[in-house]
Amino acid sequence: MASVTIMDVARKAGVSKKTVSRVINNEANVRPQTKEKVQTAIEELGFKRNPLGMALAKNRSLFIALLADNPSPGYLMNLQKGILQACTEEHMGLFLYDCQYRSPSLVEEIQTFVENTLADGLILVPPLSDKIELLDMLDSKGVSYVRIGPKDTKRGDFVGSNTAKAAFDMTEYLIKLKHRHIGFILGHPDQASSKRTEKGFRDAHAKAGIPVDESLIAQGYYTHQSGVDAAMTLLNKTPRPTVIFASNDEMAVGALCEAQSRGIKVPEELSIAGIDDISITTKVWPNITTMRQPLNSIGYTAASILIRRLQKKPIGPSEEAFVNQLYDCELVIRQSTKTFVG
Amino acid sequence: MASVTIMDVARKAGVSKKTVSRVINNEANVRPQTKEKVQTAIEELGFKRNPLGMALAKNRSLFIALLADNPSPGYLMNLQKGILQACTEEHMGLFLYDCQYRSPSLVEEIQTFVENTLADGLILVPPLSDKIELLDMLDSKGVSYVRIGPKDTKRGDFVGSNTAKAAFDMTEYLIKLKHRHIGFILGHPDQASSKRTEKGFRDAHAKAGIPVDESLIAQGYYTHQSGVDAAMTLLNKTPRPTVIFASNDEMAVGALCEAQSRGIKVPEELSIAGIDDISITTKVWPNITTMRQPLNSIGYTAASILIRRLQKKPIGPSEEAFVNQLYDCELVIRQSTKTFVG
DNA sequence: AACCTGTTTGACACCGGTGTCAAACAGGTT
DNA sequence: AACCTGTTTGACACCGGTGTCAAACAGGTT
Numbered sequence: 001m002a003s004v005t006i007m008d009v010a011r012k013a014g015v016s017k018k019t020v021s022r023v024i025n026n027e028a029n030v031r032p033q034t035k036e037k038v039q040t041a042i043e044e045l046g047f048k049r050n051p052l053g054m055a056l057a058k059n060r061s062l063f064i065a066l067l068a069d070n071p072s073p074g075y076l077m078n079l080q081k082g083i084l085q086a087c088t089e090e091h092m093g094l095f096l097y098d099c100q101y102r103s104p105s106l107v108e109e110i111q112t113f114v115e116n117t118l119a120d121g122l123i124l125v126p127p128l129s130d131k132i133e134l135l136d137m138l139d140s141k142g143v144s145y146v147r148i149g150p151k152d153t154k155r156g157d158f159v160g161s162n163t164a165k166a167a168f169d170m171t172e173y174l175i176k177l178k179h180r181h182i183g184f185i186l187g188h189p190d191q192a193s194s195k196r197t198e199k200g201f202r203d204a205h206a207k208a209g210i211p212v213d214e215s216l217i218a219q220g221y222y223t224h225q226s227g228v229d230a231a232m233t234l235l236n237k238t239p240r241p242t243v244i245f246a247s248n249d250e251m252a253v254g255a256l257c258e259a260q261s262r263g264i265k266v267p268e269e270l271s272i273a274g275i276d277d278i279s280i281t282t283k284v285w286p287n288i289t290t291m292r293q294p295l296n297s298i299g300y301t302a303a304s305i306l307i308r309r310l311q312k313k314p315i316g317p318s319e320e321a322f323v324n325q326l327y328d329c330e331l332v333i334r335q336s337t338k339t340f341v342g
Numbered sequence: 343m344a345s346v347t348i349m350d351v352a353r354k355a356g357v358s359k360k361t362v363s364r365v366i367n368n369e370a371n372v373r374p375q376t377k378e379k380v381q382t383a384i385e386e387l388g389f390k391r392n393p394l395g396m397a398l399a400k401n402r403s404l405f406i407a408l409l410a411d412n413p414s415p416g417y418l419m420n421l422q423k424g425i426l427q428a429c430t431e432e433h434m435g436l437f438l439y440d441c442q443y444r445s446p447s448l449v450e451e452i453q454t455f456v457e458n459t460l461a462d463g464l465i466l467v468p469p470l471s472d473k474i475e476l477l478d479m480l481d482s483k484g485v486s487y488v489r490i491g492p493k494d495t496k497r498g499d500f501v502g503s504n505t506a507k508a509a510f511d512m513t514e515y516l517i518k519l520k521h522r523h524i525g526f527i528l529g530h531p532d533q534a535s536s537k538r539t540e541k542g543f544r545d546a547h548a549k550a551g552i553p554v555d556e557s558l559i560a561q562g563y564y565t566h567q568s569g570v571d572a573a574m575t576l577l578n579k580t581p582r583p584t585v586i587f588a589s590n591d592e593m594a595v596g597a598l599c600e601a602q603s604r605g606i607k608v609p610e611e612l613s614i615a616g617i618d619d620i621s622i623t624t625k626v627w628p629n630i631t632t633m634r635q636p637l638n639s640i641g642y643t644a645a646s647i648l649i650r651r652l653q654k655k656p657i658g659p660s661e662e663a664f665v666n667q668l669y670d671c672e673l674v675i676r677q678s679t680k681t682f683v684g
Numbered sequence: 685a686a687c688c689t690g691t692t693t694g695a696c697a698c699c700g701g702t703g704t705c706a707a708a709c710a711g712g713t714t
Numbered sequence: 715a716a717c718c719t720g721t722t723t724g725a726c727a728c729c730g731g732t733g734t735c736a737a738a739c740a741g742g743t744t
Contacts (some may be wrong), residue, residue: 005700016724021702029721048457052403053700056394056729063459066438073419073621084440093459094438096408098426115390117405117435224625253625260627279415283566283595284626285602347730358694363732371692395730398699 004047013041024049051093055118064306065095065119067110067128072222072250074278075295076125079148082299083123090307095119101127107137114143121145121306123299127191129158146306148298149193157309157323159302163193166275166291166329167200167247173331174243174273175208178340182213183234183241185220185227185251197247197275216241220251227254235262235270242271242340249274249281252288256336267338277332286335294327301325346389355383366391397460406648407437407461409452409470414564414592416620417637418467421490424641425465432649437461443469449479456485463487463648465641469533471500488648490640491535499651499665501644505535508617508633508671509542509589515673516585516615517550520682524555525576525583527562527569527593539589539617558583562593569596577604577612584613584682591616591623594630598678609680619674628677636669643667 006024010017015038022030023038030038041047055061066083070076087094097113099106114122126149128134135155138145146157174182184201187194198217205212215237218230227246231254234241244259246252252274256266264270266286274281277292305323348366352359357380364372365380383389397403408425412418429436439455441448456464468491470476477497480487488499516524526543529536547554557579560572569588573596576583586601588594594616598608606612608628616623619634647665 003700007700017700018702018724019722022723025702029723031722034722050398050460050700051458052394052398052460053729054702056392056398056731057700057702059729061394063435063437073415077415077419080438081440084438088440088455091458093405095405096422096426096436096438098423098430113430116393116433118392118394257625257627280622280625283599283622285599345730349730359730360694360732361692364693367732371690373692376692392730395699396732398701399730399732401699 003050004045006047006049008045009038009041009047012045013037060310061118061120062091063093063095063117063119064121064123064303064310065097065113065117066123066125067097067099068125069099069101069128070125072248072276072278074280075248075250075276078278078295079125079299082296082301083303084299085296086300086303086307090304092303092307094303099128101131106131107133110134111137111141114141119143120310123148123302123306125149126193127188130190130192144306144309146302146309148302149191154322157302157305159298159305159323159325159327160193161293161298161327161329163275163329164196164200164203166293167197167245168204169200169329169331170245170273170275170291171201171204172208173333174245174271174337175204175210177243177271177337178342179243179271180210180213180340181216181239181241181243183216183218183231183237183244185218185230185234185244185246185255187247188221189219191222194247201245213241220247222248222250224250224254224257227251228258229254231255231258235259235264240270243273243337244270245273247275249276249278249288249290252290252336253280253284256284256288267336271337271340273337275329281334289334289337290332291329292332293329298327345392346387348389348391350387351380351383351389354387355379402652403460403462404433405435405437405459405461406463406465406645406652407439407455407459408465408467409439409441410467411441411443411470412467414590414618414620416591416622417618420620420637421467421641424638424643425645426641427638428642428645428649432646434645434649436645441470443473448473449475452476453479453483456483461485462652465490465644465648467491468535469530472532472534486648486651488644488651490644491533496664499644499647501640501647501665501667501669502535503635503640503669503671505617505671506538506542506545508635509539509587510546511542511671511673512587512615512617512633513543513546514550515675516587516613516679517546517552519585519613519679520684521585521613522552522555522682523558523581523583523585525558525560525573525579525586527560527572527576527586527588527597529589530563531561533564536589543587555583562589564590564592566592566596566599569593570600571596573597573600577601577606582612585615585679586612587615589617591618591620591630591632594632594678595622595626598626598630609678613679613682615679617671623676631676631679632674633671634674635671640669 006017006020009020051062121144124147129147129149149160218233220226220230244255256272259270274290277290281288281290348359348362351362365377393404463486466489471489471491491502560575562568562572586597598614601612616630616632619632623630
């Protein structure tokens with residue numbers, strides 16, 4: 001691993017280390033012909049800057065970390081892809097850290113992690129992105145972060161999707177399919193998105209002048225099992241809902257599972273819809289109708305913002321202190337929903 | 343971020359930097375009372391070694407990387423959890439790198455990645471773990487790696503599961519359920535595991551004295567869609583298979599999808615079985631009977647071996663140059679398989 | 685007391701970069 | 715020619731650790 005150092009380049013180009021450093025970092029005030037000499041030397045020697053040396057000198061590593069404890073592997077995977085893509089483009093390394101949201105020492109564990117790796121910045125995925133104690137700690141330590149998922153407070157940069165609108169659009173679509181008894185599975189009560197999803201659901205009813213059937217609202221927690229449980233509750237009601245709309249796909253698939261295990265035919269006897277468009281929606285039969293959340297773009301944007309923040313580059317056209325970007329979701333109609341025929 | 347350096351500790355303890363370094367690294371030949379003085383100072387100041395400084399001085403980062411391009415998110419997620427657990431325990435950072443197996447510049451891309459991050463070692467997941475050109479490059483660069491998935495050649499450390507035995511056990515179980523026309527979906531032809539899975543399938547037939555129905559063997563590629571396609575082929579045969587056994591769960595779920603879309607009842611009219619026990623197997627209805635591959639343990643073991651290798655610590659009781667560890671899979675009977683009643 | 689041997693310790697250089705600051709340079713103006 | 719001003723460059727120290735090597739020390743032996 002006899003690697004080429006900045007000194008080797010300096011000698012070859014007949015300049016000082018510092019000048020090579022200037023060229024590498026694209027600093028101003030280097031005479032064009034000097035720059036060229038150095039660049040030639042770099043090319044010829046195949047020099048690559050050692051990121052550790054730089055990290056130490058600049059007190060800034062070139063790594064960011066993805067902190068996750070999300071119950072849906074599909075959700076996380078899609079996000080991860082987008083994040084990774086942005087990192088690769090910007091020559092940033094991506095660390096992974098799995099945490100237990102319920103751990104009482106969560107905040108300390110994350111602090112230790114950051115100290116151990118010296119990650120420059122963090123990407124927080126729900127439910128972590130709504131954990132106030134964590135944000136407090138990061139702020140006090142001066143660690144940058146971008147939050148993914150619903151913006152709860154006004155803290156820091158944030159990227160997510162407009163879940164209120166997504167729920168609204170889906171509900172409107174279901175109403176258009178003549179469903180009047182819509183079973184709804186709520187998201188996790190601790191996550192801000194849940195409230196917004198519920199609001200979209202109610203607003204669509206209000207707009208259509210149709211009352212919400214309150215008996216058909218069941219609590220969920222964004223996990224598969226909670227979808228199964230909620231569907232169990234809903235399918236025992238009379239009259240039974242003609243469609244179950246879950247606040248995320250993971251739960252929608254749970255509901256499908258429960259329906260099929262009871263021999264209820266989907267979509268003939270029961271329609272099912274979700275939100276997210278994770279990969280499992282097209283791996284079950286019937287494929288699930290959902291609102292496509294552009295997770296890839298969300299992850300990509302989140303990582304890009306974080307990286308720009310760290311590079312102290314301007315972030316978009318905005319003059320605001322923080323960036324709050326919301327993506328719209330798109331209705332994806334598949335086989336799990338059907339017009340209700342009374 | 344005014345962090346405590348080794349110099350601060352040295353001053354407080356009244357010794358030299360080097361002595362503090364000795365204590366941190368648990369080196370021999372430090373007088374017990376000196377050691378204690380230093381340890382007290384470390385505690386009082388809350389000193390933590392800066393990993394970047396160490397990395398630079400030792401020419402050894404404290405990071406390993408997971409290289410992946412696996413079509414099954416469930417498979418990868420489980421593995422990732424185990425790997426991450428081992429990393430956390432050993433205070434190692436885990437980098438993530440997504441690659442395109444089909445990319446013609448795959449090897450160069452990975453080389454650049456390693457140079458950029460200075461990862462100490464790599465964990466290779468199939469199909470990457472069977473890519474000879476990649477292994478050659480890593481060997482020539484002196485980068486350590488542990489391969490996950492089927493051992494193909496005798497190169498380097500390796501952890502995996504005994505897929506031949508897994509396929510054998512599953513086939514034996516299906517035969518016991520009186521199935522005589524077993525549809526089989528092969529794995530990816532480029533991956534060594536595929537051959538072994540097929541061997542297990544055939545050996546179980548041989549042992550039971552039952553001929554393999556060669557017309558019921560279909561090519562798959564470990565992806566969901568290839569499972570759908572293979573099932574399509576198999577279900578068009580006459581006589582139709584009474585069970586479809588796929589070389590992985592991802593394809594088994596694809597087969598289930600195809601069966602259900604044709605209105606074929608599972609398991610009443612068709613049994614379905616897979617290998618891996620990824621999370622989706624319990625998220626579809628009926629839950630899929632499978633061979634549980636201990637992915638978590640495999641990931642954990644792979645990372646542990648790699649880390650020990652890097653620390654130049656002894657690896658297990660073996661005297662061999664390389665470790666080859668195979669885990670057995672366990673039959674998990676769920677609702678997708680049923681006794682054949684002719 | 686002089687000598688020997690193994691243990692403990694610290695001075696110093698180094699890993700591969702960057703920041704600061706002053707000197708050298710270039711080109712125009714008086 | 716002397717002076718001025720902004721640009722270009724390099725010497726040096728530093729980021730936070732570790733490796734090498736020799737000096738200092740401790741304790742036993744002649």
